Amino acid sequence: xxxxxxxxxxxxxxxxxxxxxxxxxxxxxxxxxxxxxxxxxxxxxxxxxxxxxxxxxxxxxxxxxxxxxxxxxxxxxxxxxxxxxxxxxxxxxxxxxxxxxxxxxxxxxxxxxxxxxxxxxxxxxxxxxxxxxxxxxxxxxxxxxxxxxxxxxxxxxxxxxxxxxxxxxxxxxxxxxxxxxxxxxxxxxxxxxxxxxxxxxxxxxxxxxxxxxxxxxxxxxxxxxxxxxxxxxxxxxxxxxxxxxxxxxxxxxxxxxxxxxxxxxxxxxxxxxxxxxxxxxxxxxxxxxxxxxxxxxxxxxxxxxxxxx
Numbered sequence: 001x002x003x004x005x006x007x008x009x010x011x012x013x014x015x016x017x018x019x020x021x022x023x024x025x026x027x028x029x030x031x032x033x034x035x036x037x038x039x040x041x042x043x044x045x046x047x048x049x050x051x052x053x054x055x056x057x058x059x060x061x062x063x064x065x066x067x068x069x070x071x072x073x074x075x076x077x078x079x080x081x082x083x084x085x086x087x088x089x090x091x092x093x094x095x096x097x098x099x100x101x102x103x104x105x106x107x108x109x110x111x112x113x114x115x116x117x118x119x120x121x122x123x124x125x126x127x128x129x130x131x132x133x134x135x136x137x138x139x140x141x142x143x144x145x146x147x148x149x150x151x152x153x154x155x156x157x158x159x160x161x162x163x164x165x166x167x168x169x170x171x172x173x174x175x176x177x178x179x180x181x182x183x184x185x186x187x188x189x190x191x192x193x194x195x196x197x198x199x200x201x202x203x204x205x206x207x208x209x210x211x212x213x214x215x216x217x218x219x220x221x222x223x224x225x226x227x228x229x230x231x232x233x234x235x236x237x238x239x240x241x242x243x244x245x246x247x248x249x250x251x252x253x254x255x256x257x258x259x260x261x262x263x264x265x266x267x268x269x270x271x272x273x274x275x276x277x278x279x280x281x282x283x284x285x286x287x288x289x290x291x292x293x294x295x296x297x298x299x300x301x302x303x304x305x306x307x308x309x
Contacts, residue, residue: 021033021034021079022034023079023080024072024104024107024108025103025107026075026100026101026103026104026107027099027100027103028083029075029080029081029083029100030080030081031072031073031074031075031080031081031100031104032052032053032072032073032078032079032080033053033070033071033072033073033104033108034053034054034070034071035068035069035070035071036056036057036060036063036068036069036071037060037063037065037067037068037069038066038068039065039066039067039068040066040068040306041066041067041068041114041302041305041306042067042068042069042070042110042112042113042114043067043068043069043070043113043114043115043116043140043302044069044070044071044072044101044105044110044113044114044115044116045069045070045071045072045115045116045117045118045121046072046101046115046116046117046118046121046122046124046125046128047071047073047074047077047078047118047119047121048117048118048119048120048121048145049119049120049220049224050077050174050213050216050220050221050224051077051118051119051209051212051213052071052073052077052078052079052209052212053071053072053073053078054071054078054208054209054212055118055209055285055287055288056069056071056116056118056287057205058201058202058205058287058288058291059287059291059292059294059295059298060295062291062292062295062296062299063295063298063299063302064299064302064303064304066303067302067303067305069116070108070110070113072101072104074097074100074124074220075091075092075096075097075100075217075219076092076216076217076219076220076223077212077216077217077220078212082216082217082219083217083219084218084219085217085218085219085222085223086219089219089222089223089226089227091219092217092219092220092223092224092227093223093227093230094120094123094124094127094227094228094231095127097124097127098124098125098127098128098131099131101124101128102128102131102132102135105135111135112135112136112137113135113136113137114136114137114138114139114140114302114305115128115129115136115138115139115140116139116140116141116142116298116302117139117140117141117142117144118141118142118143118144118285118287119142119143119144119145119177119258119259119284119285120145120224120228121144121145122141122143122144122145122146123144123145123146123147123149123228123231123237125139125141125144126146126147126237126241126244127237129244129246130237130240130243130244133243133244133245133246136246137246137247137305138246138247138248138249138301138302138305139246139247139248139249140248140249140251140297140298140301140302141248141249141250141251142250142251142285142286142287142294143251143252143253143256143258143259143284143285143286144250144259144264144267145228145259146259146263146264146266146267147231147237147238147240147241147244147267148231148232148235148237148238148263148266148267149228149229149230149231149232149233149234149237149238150225150228150229150231150232151228151229151232152225152226152228152229156225157222157225157226159173160221160222160224160225161221161222163221164218164221164222167214168192170210170213170214171192171193171210172192172193174210174213175187175193176257176258176283176284177258177283177284177285178206178283178284178285178288178289179255179257179283179284179289180196180255180281180282180283180289180290181195181196181199181202181203181206181288181289182194182195182196183195183196202288202289202291205288206288209288238270241267241270241271242270242271242272244271244272245271245272245273246273247273247274248271248273248274248275249275249277249297249301250264250267250268250274250275250276250277251276251277251279251286251294251297252264252276252277252278252279253278253279253281253282253283253284253285253286253289254278254279254280254281254282255281255282255283255284256282256283256284257283257284258284259284261278264276277297279293
């Protein structure tokens with residue numbers, strides 16, 4: 001039997017869009033969520049920083065039959081609540097995001113699922129896997145922030161503050177997360193990124209994703225780099241990587257300027273069942289830059305699986 005999903009969104013017959021976007025109670029917050037596809041194999045999508053659940057949207061029509069994808073917004077992102085940030089950003093920590101996601105899965109009555117992650121969603125997923133390992137199967141991680149965390153210096157933290165205050169700065173920096181959508185000369189420092197020719201639906205979709213980025217909470221803009229620094233300094237998750245036994249397929253675009261390939265090699269060496277594939281000519285966000293290619297890897301990893309109660 002298919003796992004129950006409360007408040008399942010209705011669908012228009014001729015499109016892959018939901019008629020309305022439901023929210024789910026997760027502890028003290030309400031989180032936005034959305035579903036694509038039908039089937040007994042459930043894959044939960046954990047998006048990256050400054051993003052939302054809809055980043056996976058363009059790839060979903062190409063996913064295999066029998067797979068249902070559930071995207072959930074972090075607190076502070078997308079259609080989720082935006083609680084004021086605590087002075088130490090503790091209510092926007094990676095652990096808190098993981099607890100939110102687990103509470104949302106409880107509310108949606110999802111007892112078992114697989115995970116697809118992007119960027120900072122990777123370290124959130126790592127915490128979820130360690131907290132409730134029996135609840136999850138396979139993991140498909142795109143350019144993930146690894147359990148090692150990330151280090152941001154004072155200048156980089158200040159850049160996030162500038163992004164929060166200026167749409168132009170945010171637009172310029174966000175372009176570095178999807179470099180292949182823009183002309184190389186427009187990516188030079190001090191210039192405004194310009195789209196390359198022939199993007200088709202990718203350009204308006206990226207603009208829509210960028211608009212939601214402008215509205216994320218302060219706890220996201222400043223809290224995420226602050227808390228990733230804490231993860232790096234503590235080394236807590238790094239020491240536990242060997243206990244993450246879930247099968248992982250990790251994709252890394254060789255034009256990704258955010259995630260060091262050395263971190264991925266360290267993760268693959270420490271985790272018992274982790275394979276890293278380098279994809280040439282792609283940046284940090286294959287999910288936006290080449291959604292059809294992303295869907296191909298997704299289908300190869302999750303297609304043909306059977307529901308496990």
